[in-house]
Amino acid sequence: MSIKPKMVQWDPTDIKKELLKKYPPKVARKRAKQIMINEATECEAPPEIVANVRTIPGIITMRGCTYAGCKGVIMGPTRDIVNITHGPIGCGFYSWLTRRNQTDPGVDGENYIPYCFSTDMQDQDIIFGGEKKLEAAIQEAYDLFHPKAICIFSTCPVGLIGDDVHAVSRKMKEKFGDCNVFGFSCEGYKGVSQSAGHHIANNQVFTHLVGENKEPKEGKYKINLLGEYNIGGDGFEIDRILKKCGITNIATFSGNSTYDQFASAQHADLSCVMCHRSINYVADMLETKYGIPWIKVNFIGAKSTAKSLRKIAEYFNDPELVKKVNDVIAEEMPEVEAAIEDIKERTAGKTAMLFVGGSRAHHYNDLFAELGMKTISAGYEFGHRDDYEGRQVIPNIKVDADSRNIEELEITPSPDEFKARKTPAELKALEDAGLKFRHYDGLNPDLDKGSIIIDDLNQYEAEKLVELLKPDLFCAGIKEKFSIQKLGIPMKQLHSYDSGGPYAGFKGAINFYQEIDRLVNSKVWSYMKAPWQENPELTATFVWE
């Protein structure tokens, strides 16, 4: 089959105008700064993108809240910590098993992930305060499970009424003596999105947990894998590959993790950052306090996986590891290449749109590129400017009142535990050879010129974009799934993977190719007509007529 010509010829500047046309002037001006044409030639918009700012009230955003980022994203995947939501039952209920972070319950079988713990606040608690109820809930969880740790998550009303979750946690920790209890001021409104929740979670994990286990860890090549959450089993596949290469993963933050992994993270010799947005804070803090350098990796896409493994081997600079990594890649790649060869002729030239939280809109571009597909529009729900433009812009990011609201920890080198893993000369030699430390280029350089980059895309713009550009595939989350499919465009969930996965690593890539092939080449979409396409206006009569 030959490569299909592009369905629509379009000028990105016109598309941007169309997207903004219906907005009141003030809203349009604000949104214009969040919609960017890659390597823009337009003059009305500044060259940089505006990101990590409040969503305009009334707009149906794709974002989640700060509590979701803290409790669900960062702390949720750790199996042996009891996570208690302090708040009305809805917050706990709707964050109960809705993110597909898988776990292996291990030999101890200590796994609280299937549970939903909440203080179930009532009107009375809002009026008279909920601290007593929280104390009782912590006690009950301790009596029932005797866990290693109990974490308390604040929801919006907790911040509004002023319950001190930290004081209650301290009191209970002291009382128990053998259970680490700490809280998070991660009220839903605390930041402009779930991104603030990541930062709050990282700060508390670093303060209350990292470094607690002083027992040295075995392993020749010890790494931390930061920002990998084992969605659909991704982490299992990455761990399989790392193990095969002889690389020891001390701690994953936080997919398939345990309390002890966080507590031992300071024993690793390199931090590998997958999701830059959610975890770069921990990578920086581990480096400052313990001397562990960090590099950016990406295990989404077979080529990116191979590249990331080679980067790790380069860092350890041991011919034995370099050889092992190359052998593993040589062993895994033929199956991947065979799958690409089979599928690519059916997918090449097709177009995709990627709108996911903070990293996947970038990472999945690599998988589509392997299938010969092109990302014509992409963006993050809650990424910051550095996730788009690269970390070099960090010093120029305007710190607004909302970001000032989130604590920045002052970290200093640990007097007895800081150990530089490489000498400055060794680091320099590695850098000269092309290995970049503390470096992330962001999404923009990987997208073609003229692609449309949109921050905090909303429901209206998503539908408009699909109508105008008619992509072959739209990727986002459950909130977008059915409205997009009703437009006759296949939709792939990149948060939950539509119950599929893994998509990371070599085996994951093959899974992904096959699913995308089935989706974009299914005839069903062309047969489908939405009701309003057949009958543009609904008519009805009253029962008494």
Ligand code: CFM
């Ligand atoms: Fe990082 Fe994530 Fe993402 Fe994220 Fe998320 Fe997620 Fe995501 Mo959903 S940590 S930023 S807050 S890669 S839950 S595993 S899929 S929005 S793009």
